[in-house]
Amino acid sequence: MQSPSLVEVRGVEKRFGGVHALRGVDLDVRAGEIHALVGENGAGKSTIINILAGAVRRDTGTILLDGAPVDFHSPADSQAAGIAVIHQELSTLPTLSIAENIWAGRMPSRLGWVDQRSTFDRSASLLEEVGLDAAPWTRVSELATSQQQLVEIAKALSRRARLLIMDEPTASLTEHEVQRLLALVRRLRDGGVSVLYVSHRLAEVFAIADRISVMRDGCTVRTMDRADADPAGVVALMVGRALAARAAATPHALGAPVVELRGLSRHGAVHDVSFAVRRGEIVGMAGLVGAGRSETARLIFGADRADAGEMLIDGQPVALHSPRDALAAGIGMVPEDRKQLALFIDAPVRWNVSMARLPAISPGGIIRHGRERALAEDFVERLRVRTPDTLTPVRHLSGGNQQKTVLARWLAIRPRLLILDEPTHGVDVGAKAEIYALIRSLAAEGIGILLISSELPEVLDLSDRIVVMRGGRVAATLDRAAADERTVMMHATGTA
Numbered sequence: 169m170q171s172p173s174l175v176e177v178r179g180v181e182k183r184f185g186g187v188h189a190l191r192g193v194d195l196d197v198r199a200g201e202i203h204a205l206v207g208e209n210g211a212g213k214s215t216i217i218n219i220l221a222g223a224v225r226r227d228t229g230t231i232l233l234d235g236a237p238v239d240f241h242s243p244a245d246s247q248a249a250g251i252a253v254i255h256q257e258l259s260t261l262p263t264l265s266i267a268e269n270i271w272a273g274r275m276p277s278r279l280g281w282v283d284q285r286s287t288f289d290r291s292a293s294l295l296e297e298v299g300l301d302a303a304p305w306t307r308v309s310e311l312a313t314s315q316q317q318l319v320e321i322a323k324a325l326s327r328r329a330r331l332l333i334m335d336e337p338t339a340s341l342t343e344h345e346v347q348r349l350l351a352l353v354r355r356l357r358d359g360g361v362s363v364l365y366v367s368h369r370l371a372e373v374f375a376i377a378d379r380i381s382v383m384r385d386g387c388t389v390r391t392m393d394r395a396d397a398d399p400a401g402v403v404a405l406m407v408g409r410a411l412a413a414r415a416a417a418t419p420h421a422l423g424a425p426v427v428e429l430r431g432l433s434r435h436g437a438v439h440d441v442s443f444a445v446r447r448g449e450i451v452g453m454a455g456l457v458g459a460g461r462s463e464t465a466r467l468i469f470g471a472d473r474a475d476a477g478e479m480l481i482d483g484q485p486v487a488l489h490s491p492r493d494a495l496a497a498g499i500g501m502v503p504e505d506r507k508q509l510a511l512f513i514d515a516p517v518r519w520n521v522s523m524a525r526l527p528a529i530s531p532g533g534i535i536r537h538g539r540e541r542a543l544a545e546d547f548v549e550r551l552r553v554r555t556p557d558t559l560t561p562v563r564h565l566s567g568g569n570q571q572k573t574v575l576a577r578w579l580a581i582r583p584r585l586l587i588l589d590e591p592t593h594g595v596d597v598g599a600k601a602e603i604y605a606l607i608r609s610l611a612a613e614g615i616g617i618l619l620i621s622s623e624l625p626e627v628l629d630l631s632d633r634i635v636v637m638r639g640g641r642v643a644a645t646l647d648r649a650a651a652d653e654r655t656v657m658m659h660a661t662g663t664a
Contacts, residue, residue: 171198173232174362175220175251175331180229182215184564186556189215191386192229197331202353202363204373204394207383208406208598210554210566213366216383217333220364221253222246252324256336257507260316262309266300267291269308270323294322299352314345321352332356333364338372350376368597370399382406407598422632423447424483426584426616427468427499431477437463438640440477445585445616450607452631453620455660460640461620462504465587468618469501470494482584495524500578501587502571504620510574511562518544518558521576547576552602568599575606585616592626604630624653636660 173196182190190212197203207213218224222240231238233249240246260269267287276286291304300318308316317337324332338346353363353376367373373380374394381391382405389405425444432441438460445451453461466472468479470488478485481497488494503509512520521544522529529539544558551572555565562570571591578586588607592600607630611617621627627634634651636644636659644659
């Protein structure tokens with residue numbers, strides 16, 4: 169006997185200016201089930217999450233809770249109804265303690281004073297429930313991302329959440345942390361909490377979901393029991409077609425080293441790092457969280473300064489003291505956190521694409537808007553960025569199209585070296601395939617690519633060589649033919 173619906177969404181529509189984000193979405197989440205919501209970037213998943221969270225108002229349509237219509241005017245309304253959202257970008261307050269994060273705005277009190285003992289005891293009980301071994305008064309900034317996520321779940325449980333919405337909850341977690349989180353989600357489901365699980369990782373979806381709903385172009389395409397679904401069929405529903413197998417890399421001649429690191433070090437970050445990237449070569453960097461991959465990329469890009477060692481570009485020693493120096497040297501970087509480190513989120517696509525080429529389109533210090541528009545429109549077309557026009561604020565684009573916008577900015581400078589740090593983070597399977605093809609085509613044009621990814625199959629599939637890092641040092645450098653998941657992980661964990 170199936171459980172009754174806890175939340176029902178019927179015919180919900182939403183527009184943001186010229187973007188028709190939702191086109192009559194139908195969705196129901198039953199009591200005590202894990203319901204997976206999947207779809208390409210831009211399918212409307214984030215919009216429906218924000219409507220259920222009370223952060224965005226729907227234009228038309230109905231939302232039912234326990235069969236009764238509800239209308240959330242604010243996040244407070246949604247929380248009061250028993251809905252909690254854990255966003256991909258966590259909302260913890262790093263300078264406060266775990267307990268203060270859990271009970272922010274509603275600290276247990278007695279006679280007008282904060283009841284420290286009650287706060288500690290209740291927080292400790294919640295932390296035990298979610299499996300976080302930390303004292304309630306630990307500052308959140310001292311926690312790993314996976315631990316901060318558990319704090320968010322504890323906060324939701326403290327509000328007696330009946331529906332827990334999880335948006336890409338494993339995007340920044342290691343495989344071990346992923347398995348721990350999935351086990352917790354199952355325990356929450358078994359305890360009667362409904363979970364709306366939004367993820368691009370289909371292996372996780374099929375491992376955990378009771379039912380799966382697929383969205384495409386702002387519509388709900390189909391809802392099915394997990395037993396009646398298969399990954400290939402879900403992908404076909406997501407993209408509206410069967411996804412072609414990844415094309416094998418086209419062999420092409422590699423040129424001389426475009427960048428070479430010799431004993432590069434920065435105290436507390438990386439030590440004695442040496443490797444080279446040749447023209448037309450894709451060098452992948454693999455390693456566990458904290459291995460020093462992103463730190464090495466920041467040194468190459470001039471965002472941080474090295475304490476020792478040297479870097480050569482086209483065989484000549486250089487000292488890059490800032491990203492401006494790197495830009496002048498023909499180095500571009502797509503950082504791991506595009507929203508915080510790359511995008512001007514409220515600025516239009518046109519401005520985000522052209523900013524690295526401002527000197528070229530601003531003779532005499534005056535921006536030539538015709539040149540700016542032509543440049544942006546050219547890359548929007550080449551990279552197939554889905555946007556109503558180049559004046560649309562980047563905020564309104566999906567994650568995949570935001571990532572393509574950042575890529576377009578650096579391609580506009582015609583780089584000799586392009587650093588890609590987690591280039592498919594939070595990107596759906598269809599957009600991933602496009603980005604993979606783009607990376608290969610850039611290498612074929614002679615651009616050196618330094619690829620950093622936590623997805624090992626991605627590194628193995630794309631790279632000509634793989635630099636494995638561990639503890640801030642290069643643990644191994646492997647040719648493509650000699651690399652497989654087992655070998656890379658043995659070097660990454662120090663068991664080789």
